[in-house]
Amino acid sequence: MREGLFIKKNIDKWRKYQYETTTDPDEMAQQFTELVNDLGYSKTFYPHSKVTQYLNDLASRIYLDIYKNKREETSRIGRFFRTELPLTVRKHHREILYAFLIFVGFAVMAAFSAAHDETFVRGVLGDGYVEMTEENIAKGDPFGVYKQTNPANMFAYIALNNIYVSFQVFVWGLFLGLGSVYELFINGVMVGSFQYYFFAKGLGWPSVLVIWIHGTLEISAIILSGAAGLIIGNSILFPGSHKRLHSLMQGAKDGLKLMIALVPILIAAAFLEGFVTRYSYSSMPQWVSILILALSFIFIMWYFVWYPIQVQRKAKAEKAVK
Structure with a gap:
């Protein structure tokens, strides 16, 4: 030339x-x-x-x-949580909605089944757990299970276990999303049975104030893990105009971004379960339990529903100006 x-x-x-x-x-x-x-x-x-x-x-x-401008990289994590992740969440709001509906649907079915079959709860939670809980109810401490272990050990074990379970739900999405649906089914049935059991014992409201102190974040993370698995499954089943391998790689990338965000949420849930839940029934004012529960719920709804919509609108507006 x-x-x-x-x-x-x-x-x-x-x-x-x-x-x-x-x-x-x-x-x-x-x-x-x-x-x-x-x-x-x-x-x-x-x-x-x-x-x-x-x-x-x-x-x-x-x-x-x-x-x-290398120092810009120090804010990479901040940019990820402020912009990149919310846009990814907004992109996959449909999968998150599906995961939520699947989980809640199975939880309601489990509660309905437990209401019509006295053996259903034992079949799901196990005889040992049910008998231990009944003994605690008889002692006047129905949620004593949360006091059996040292708080620090309980926190560490629960955090690691919840992270493992969440990533398992996510990875099972490789089986065309059916694996994640199955995991949502298992967890939904357990939560529905567990919650119904306490309502049947006349401990419905106290159980909400105790269990959902940590359960709001924990169960939300499980549902979002299921959504991450559905993202992978959809990328395989519906590659669109992309090659299936490229679509899978993009789906896995988006799902992994969501999973990274869930790690601190699961750690926070484990902290609440290990150090706070044990005191919520016997020695903690109800308003404190309600406040923790409400703040957890508001955070999940804000960061995974409302905020991503706002970030997307802002991005579109900036693009239109350019």
Whole structure:
């Protein structure tokens, strides 16, 4: 290619890079890569040309800007939770809704079954757990199970176990989403049976104030894990215009982003279960339990429902202005 044609073909791009500077690290890196390619071509065919010196200076400036703005990477986590994750959540609100409906549907079915079959709860929760709980009810401490273990040990065990269960629900989505549906079924039936049992014993409201202190975050995380699994399943079943492998990779990436967000939520739920739930029935004022429960519910609804919609609207508005 003649030098004049080379310059004419790329001059608009170079001027844009020179005069329309950006602070986005990814965009800067892309500009630097393209300039290096152009510089390599120019050095090969026009080693003594002014355009080679120009490209070298321009690439050097962007290179220095990248490292000057390296501190931007320290806010990568903040940007992930403020923008990237909410947009991913908004993109998959449908799967989250489906996971919620599946879980609640199975929980209601389990409660209905327990109401018409006295053996159903024992079949789901096990004779040992039911008998232990009945002994605790007789002692006047129906939720004594939360006091049996040292708080720190209980916190560590529950956190690790809940994270393991959540990722299991997610990974099972590889089986066309059916694995995640099955896990939602198992967990939904357990929660429905468990909650009905206490209502049947006349402990409905106290059980809500005790169990859902940690259960609001924990169960929400299980449902969202199921949604992450459905995202993978849908990416396999409905690749759209993409190749199935590419669609699967994108679905796995989106699902994994959601799972990363659930880790701190599960840790918070484990902390509440280990250190707070044990005191909620016997020595903690009801208003404190209600406050914790309400704040947990508001946070889930805000961050996974309302906030993603707002972030998407803002992104669309900014795009329209540009």
